[in-house]
Amino acid sequence: MNIGDVADLSGLPAKTIRYYEDIGLVAPLRSSNGYRSFRQSDVHKLAFLGRARALGFTIEDCRSLLKLYADTERASAEVKEIAEVHLERIDGKIAELTEMRATLSHLVKACAGDQRPDCPILADLAMENKADPGKKASG
Amino acid sequence: MNIGDVADLSGLPAKTIRYYEDIGLVAPLRSSNGYRSFRQSDVHKLAFLGRARALGFTIEDCRSLLKLYADTERASAEVKEIAEVHLERIDGKIAELTEMRATLSHLVKACAGDQRPDCPILADLAMENKADPGKKASG
DNA sequence: GTTGACCTTCCAGTTACTGGAGGCACCATC
DNA sequence: GATGGTGCCTCCAGTAACTGGAAGGTCAAC
Numbered sequence: 303m304n305i306g307d308v309a310d311l312s313g314l315p316a317k318t319i320r321y322y323e324d325i326g327l328v329a330p331l332r333s334s335n336g337y338r339s340f341r342q343s344d345v346h347k348l349a350f351l352g353r354a355r356a357l358g359f360t361i362e363d364c365r366s367l368l369k370l371y372a373d374t375e376r377a378s379a380e381v382k383e384i385a386e387v388h389l390e391r392i393d394g395k396i397a398e399l400t401e402m403r404a405t406l407s408h409l410v411k412a413c414a415g416d417q418r419p420d421c422p423i424l425a426d427l428a429m430e431n432k433a434d435p436g437k438k439a440s441g
Numbered sequence: 442m443n444i445g446d447v448a449d450l451s452g453l454p455a456k457t458i459r460y461y462e463d464i465g466l467v468a469p470l471r472s473s474n475g476y477r478s479f480r481q482s483d484v485h486k487l488a489f490l491g492r493a494r495a496l497g498f499t500i501e502d503c504r505s506l507l508k509l510y511a512d513t514e515r516a517s518a519e520v521k522e523i524a525e526v527h528l529e530r531i532d533g534k535i536a537e538l539t540e541m542r543a544t545l546s547h548l549v550k551a552c553a554g555d556q557r558p559d560c561p562i563l564a565d566l567a568m569e570n571k572a573d574p575g576k577k578a579s580g
Numbered sequence: 581g582t583t584g585a586c587c588t589t590c591c592a593g594t595t596a597c598t599g600g601a602g603g604c605a606c607c608a609t610c
Numbered sequence: 611g612a613t614g615g616t617g618c619c620t621c622c623a624g625t626a627a628c629t630g631g632a633a634g635g636t637c638a639a640c
Contacts, residue, residue, distance in 0.1 A: 358541045371563045382554035396538045402497045415521035423520050424510045
């Protein structure tokens with residue numbers, strides 16, 4: 303199979319598939335004309351990668367997961383460990399974003415959003431209410 | 442003030458401050474010895490940047506926000522627009538992460554995490570339950 | 581034999597920094 | 611005036627995971 307077909311099947315852009323070959327995640331064969339020639343197993347791998355990436359796993363996670371997948375002697379504990387670390391990463395990000403969201407939505411609500419220059423958003427960013435912008439807030 | 446003092450005051454690493462000068466967000470003076478010489482207004486600007494970045498605004502957002510902040514004729518609507526777009530970006534990310542989290546935590550719970558090779562996480566990524574890995578799921 | 585789709589490689593750009601090398605500047609001390 | 615330590619300078623490279631584009635080869639159809 304050529305890269306275009308594999309792109310259609312796996313849902314990954316051809317560019318991405320080439321990149322994955324570059325970094326050693328897949329190793330398709332080559333036809334005599336120089337075209338990459340993908341086997342079913344390559345397509346399977348790429349689909350696996352697509353789903354792992356969709357779950358937010360890093361490329362290095364994906365590399366480890368592929369290795370574990372290939373190893374029928376693996377302990378599921380190793381897979382679970384990777385997933386748990388990733389889950390915590392996600393939780394961290396969600397927490398961070400949720401905090402940002404809270405502050406930001408508060409500010410957006412407070413802003414009139416009209417033609418006047420007065421703006422609580424800018425005021426907050428500039429800490430205009432703060433007398434001494436160099437010390438930590440006391441509250 | 443030298444860059445080290447400003448770094449302490451603003452909470453930004455010196456490296457980041459230099460980078461911000463590079464991309465034109467601040468323009469400190471120079472002393473005769475070539476050192477950057479920061480005024481109070483520069484420090485204020487950098488603290489502004491630090492807070493905007495902490496809220497997740499992109500550098501380009503920050504550039505716009507600084508410009509609006511400097512413009513006393515601004516309409517708060519412009520500021521609000523930037524903030525609202527950013528808020529939607531955040532909501533999008535939270536939604537995405539929340540979905541990932543749901544799937545992932547489901548899989549993690551299903552995985553024994555012991556010495557045996559059987560692993561629902563890998564099974565899911567490989568879509569082993571799927572007879573035809575090339576079509577969309579029917580359910 | 582030429583069009584057009586598809587494939588190739590290679591290089592550069594994206595975001596927002598961060599690390600490090602190599603080298604002055606400054607201050608204190610001997 | 612030499613030395614040591616810290617701080618500052620510039621410039622280059624690397625990060626994560628692609629993505630876009632240029633320049634050019636291949637293939638099937640007409």
